[in-house]
Amino acid sequence: MKNYCIKTICLIALASFMIGTGICGAGYDYIDITHPFLRKIPIAIPVFKKVYPGDATERLSGTASGLLAETLDFTGYFKILDRDAFLVDMQTVTSLANVNFHNWTSIGAELLVTGGVLLKGDQVEMELRLYDTFKEKLLVGKRYKGLIKDQRKIVRRFCSEIIFFLTGNKGIFNSEIAFVSNNSGNKEIYICEFDGYNPRQVTHLKSITLSPAWSSDGKWMAYTSYAKGKPDLYIKHLKQKRGTVISKKGINITPAWVPNEFALAATLSFSGDSEIYLLTGTGKIINKLTKKRGIDLSPTWSPDGKNMAFVSKRSGTPQVYIKNIASGVARRLTFQGRYNTQPSWSPKGDKVAYSGMSGRNDIFVIGIDGQGPIQLTHDHGDNEAPSWSPDGSLIVFSSTREGPSRIYVMTAYGTDQRRLLALQGEQTQPDWSPGMGSN
Template sequence: MDILMTGGRIKLICQIAMAFLFIFSAPCLAEQDYIDITNPSLRRIPIAIPLFRIMPQGQVNTQVSRNAPDLCAENLEFTGYFKILDRGAFLENPRESDITGSTTNFRNWTGIGAELLITGGIWINDGTLTMELRLFDTFKSQILLGKKYTAGKDKLKKVMRTFCNEVIYYLTGRQGIFDSDIAFVSTSSGNKEIYLCDFDGQNSRAFTHHKTITLFPAWSSDGKWIAYTSYARGKPDIFIKHLQEKRGFVIQNKGINITPAWVPGQFKLAATLSYEGDQDIYLLTGRGEKIKKLTNQWGIDTSPAWSPDGAKMAFVSNRSGTPQIYIKHINSGRVERLTFQGQYNTQPAWSPRGDKVSYSAREKSGEFNICVVGFDGRGPVRLTYKARDNESPSWSPDGSMIVFSSTREGPSRIYVMTAYGTDQRRLLTLPGQQTNPKWGNMDN
């Protein structure tokens, strides 16, 4: 079966002039849901990813042909959707056969338990990397997805992440997370600074260099801006910085300026200010100009978190005597209390689907755990247990995972888990402590 189809070509131009060429593809959505990410008892799908074939059109060393499927396997395994099968058990070697599937004996793959198969061909000419990649349903002996990519030879990781995003989109109907970044606070330099890393914890790098206390990173919905609080000018002010361009703004009202949260799809943000006395939440422009006051109640209101449509805002208030999470309906102004269990519930984060809010809850033992509650109050469900302090939950862009900080191994580190609390694992280890993670949207 040859999947080189006629059709439109889509060119994706990266910031460093890299281009991908998609010249063949299957339909965007599967005929059936292969993976239902809303199912809390999701079964991992066995998938075979053999070494890719070195194509005769050019030359490429065997290490590159091994690295590419390894990167593919690592990306897909990270999601928790797949069981990567051991290549030592394979009965067939697509590296020595037709990668299009025309000569593939799919019984050789179903016989070892593989339900999905990825094959690939790779070659390099004059510094240009070209890859043909295909996803098969082995039981149906059917191709599900085919893509061809052309890029600089140093962009292997980017190519594989792009293909893995396509695989996830086909199998789930939702975009993958492989182009997303995570911001967090780290004391690696001796001070609390904002750091960034890739979705899987790789490529960690410092974003701020204030050499003081820096907290509360928040991504704009287009992924181009980060707002955060820093004591760089002697008191807590909000800094708004563009990720690529050397420009930004500072919100430095009298008193504290903390916990920024961008309005979805707009260059506006909510933040906690105290220049009028009490800590209240205000709506601000992206430059820091005040638009209006969003809360006006005795006590402390802080930690705003927007619903995906921007119509509601979760926040923390002690108006009932202890810190609890409330929801404000922006158009009507109505405020409802969301959490009732426990005496200390903070750090709300709204799921991308808009149906749940995750938060940190202090137990009677004094330890903190991550909980999730329906925005209508149904629940809550605790996701972490007997693992010391677990705080600052933040959802992945597709809503399938939650990143959080935990002291379960001693110093605070960054961890991830599924949206249902399964498959909890450490994301990265750096000197010092890491806290307050925020999962950003896809790269733009």
């Protein structure tokens, strides 16, 4: 724990610096958040300048600048320009602070990221700058100091600064994705970083384990497991050996944490009928949220916690409904199709993503006013279990488009669909974590 703290401190940016007129507030007009992916911003990211030449510095400047390009590319906001087209070699410029912007505007770059790398033993210092090449202005400048092995954290932190400046949102670079994988021979819960990096197994129950759900502080995870022979609900602290198991007769499934509370909704069938209940984080029933005969399940909360979308078969087919918790009134949200399940409420609060079946399963997004729905996946196997990134810009989901079920990511508008990771076996039911403090 102590080591961890020391590391964190080392990673703190040493300085924000401004040049000339400098940074003048956030530039939210760079990325139109209502249609962010209609036009990608061309950005140039040359290999970082090596302050002192050397093999290790050479490697680091290459990997760090490559990682920065990949990380920004992941957001879907940018068009990363080909380095072969660059007119200037950053290694030959005398000072990183003096940029000939014409060299960049003439190849179409609207944004430019430059970096300088200095190695001292196992320590690295990185100086990173974001420029607007047309306005010839420094937008964000930071200097970081840390261990060489922390370069990924440094790069991500600077990317967060860039995204925060351009969109006003903290972005996704500190977030993680939980999912189910059977590559150990049993379905277990795994967690990877937002870009699929560093997948690791977090349950070892050697059973069927399903439906991971992050608490909104990212510290707890609820899931269903057959470890004791039947589908029970596990509520576990991710770092400490704390938690509880709800093991009532019937099914104990589909947990969904109430935003910013140590409470969650889940589906229990001990009454003989599956209904959604509100539970404390310690597993005690607070009250019953649905009371209709027939299947009710899969709650998902509006960001303010005042409304809950869920799946119900009350009309004869599984459809998504929205219930206002205070009034208790439920209204049907989806009318197209005969099988709409797995709702996921967007972090901005205005939309619900879900899986709809017409032959195969596909991902749809519908406004909470019923606008749409818009189909985001087409003709690519079964696409299921959508979950929003904490900034609402991306959706993670599972797809069988390449055969076995794997985890994929796309923008909230359905563009830039790509595989997040591929482990042995099959991966399903991704759940994107909330944004987690700096790390």
